[in-house]
Amino acid sequence: MDESNCRVYACVNQKGGVAKTVTSANLGIGLARRGHNVLIVDLDSQANQTVSLGWRQPDELPVTIATQLLKVVEKKPFDPMAGILRHAESVHLMPSSIELSGLEMRMVNAMSREFVLRSYLKGVKPHYDAIVLDCPPTLGMMTINALAAADRVIVPVQPEYLSVIGMTQLFDTVALVKSEINPGLQIEGVLITLANMRTNLARNTLDIIHKAYGGSVRIFPNPIPYATKVKEASAEGGGTRWPTHRGKHSRCQENRALSLTCSPRRPSATRISRSG
Ligand SMILES: Nc1ncnc2c1ncn2[C@@H]1O[C@H](COP(=O)(O)OP(=O)(O)OP(=O)(O)O)[C@@H](O)[C@H]1O
Numbered sequence: 001m002d003e004s005n006c007r008v009y010a011c012v013n014q015k016g017g018v019a020k021t022v023t024s025a026n027l028g029i030g031l032a033r034r035g036h037n038v039l040i041v042d043l044d045s046q047a048n049q050t051v052s053l054g055w056r057q058p059d060e061l062p063v064t065i066a067t068q069l070l071k072v073v074e075k076k077p078f079d080p081m082a083g084i085l086r087h088a089e090s091v092h093l094m095p096s097s098i099e100l101s102g103l104e105m106r107m108v109n110a111m112s113r114e115f116v117l118r119s120y121l122k123g124v125k126p127h128y129d130a131i132v133l134d135c136p137p138t139l140g141m142m143t144i145n146a147l148a149a150a151d152r153v154i155v156p157v158q159p160e161y162l163s164v165i166g167m168t169q170l171f172d173t174v175a176l177v178k179s180e181i182n183p184g185l186q187i188e189g190v191l192i193t194l195a196n197m198r199t200n201l202a203r204n205t206l207d208i209i210h211k212a213y214g215g216s217v218r219i220f221p222n223p224i225p226y227a228t229k230v231k232e233a234s235a236e237g238g239g240t241r242w243p244t245h246r247g248k249h250s251r252c253q254e255n256r257a258l259s260l261t262c263s264p265r266r267p268s269a270t271r272i273s274r275s276g
C-alpha cells in the first residue's frame with residue numbers, strides 16, 4: 001500500500017442490520033476522542049451513517065463519495081477533501097447518497113474496478129490517522145473496494161444462527177482479496193453486537209462462533225449488549241451531537257472499548273482544523 005501513517009478499518013458483514021453503521025461510528029468517534037484525526041466514509045447507498053450523524057437529506061449534498069469515486073472512474077481531476085463534513089464529535093464524514101447505487105453498476109465495467117476507492121483514499125490519507133469504512137450489507141463491488149483499500153477488517157456479528165451462516169463466505173472473501181490484491185489485509189476481529197446474553201440462543205451461538213472461528217480469528221472479548229438507548233439514538237437521527245448518556249451500556253463505553261481494542265497509531269503531530 002502507500003507510505004502514509006493512516007490505518008484504514010473496514011466494518012464488513014454482508015448480513016444486514018448487524019450494527020456495521022453503529023460500530024463504524026463508535027470506532028470513529030472513540031478514536032477521535034482519543035486524539036486521532038478520523039474520517040468515516042459512508043459506503044452504503046442507504047446513507048444510514050450520513051443520516052445518523054446528522055445530515056438528514058443526503059441526496060441534497062453537493063459532493064458525496066459517489067461524486068468522488070465517479071471522478072476516479074472517469075479519470076478526471078478532483079479535490080479529494082471536497083465534500084468532507086465535520087461532525088461536532090471531531091470526526092469527519094465523507095457522506096453517501098442514493099447516487100452510489102448507480103455508480104456501483106458503473107464501476108463493474110471500469111478498469112481496475114477493485115481499486116477505485118483505494119485511489120480516492122490515497123488523496124485523503126495524509127490528513128488522517130484512521131479511516132473507518134462503513135460497508136453496505138453485500139459482498140458486492142463496494143465491499144470488495146473497501147477490502148482492497150483496508151488494512152484491518154472488523155466483522156460485527158449478531159449472535160443468531162442466520163448471522164453465523166454467512167461468516168465462512170465472508171472470511172473466504174477476505175482471504176481471496178488478501179491473496180489476490182491486498183496482501184496487507186488482516187482481520188482485526190469479530191465484534192459480537194446486539195447481544196442479549198441472557199438468552200440461550202445468544203449464548204449457544206456465541207459458543208458456536210468461538211468453536212468454529214476462535215482458533216483462527218480474534219473474537220473481541222466483550223459482546224456489545226442490546227441497548228434500547230442506541231436504538232433510540234438512531235431513530236432520533238443522531239443530530240450533530242453524539243449521545244453522551246452515562247448508562248451501563250452507553251455509547252461512550254462502547255466507543256472507549258472499541259477504540260482501545262483497535263490499536264491505532266500515535267495521533268499525528270500536525271492536526272487538521274476542526275469545526276462543528
Ligand atoms: N447495541 C445496540 N443496541 C440496540 N440497537 C442497536 C445496537 N446497535 C445497533 N442497533 C440498532 O440496530 C439497527 C441496525 O444497526 P446498524 O444500522 O448499525 O446495522 P448495519 O449492519 O449497518 O445495517 P445495514 O446492513 O442495513 O447497513 C439500527 O436501528 C441500530 O440503531
Ligand SMILES: [Mg+2]
Binds near residue numbers: 048049
Ligand atoms: Mg449500515
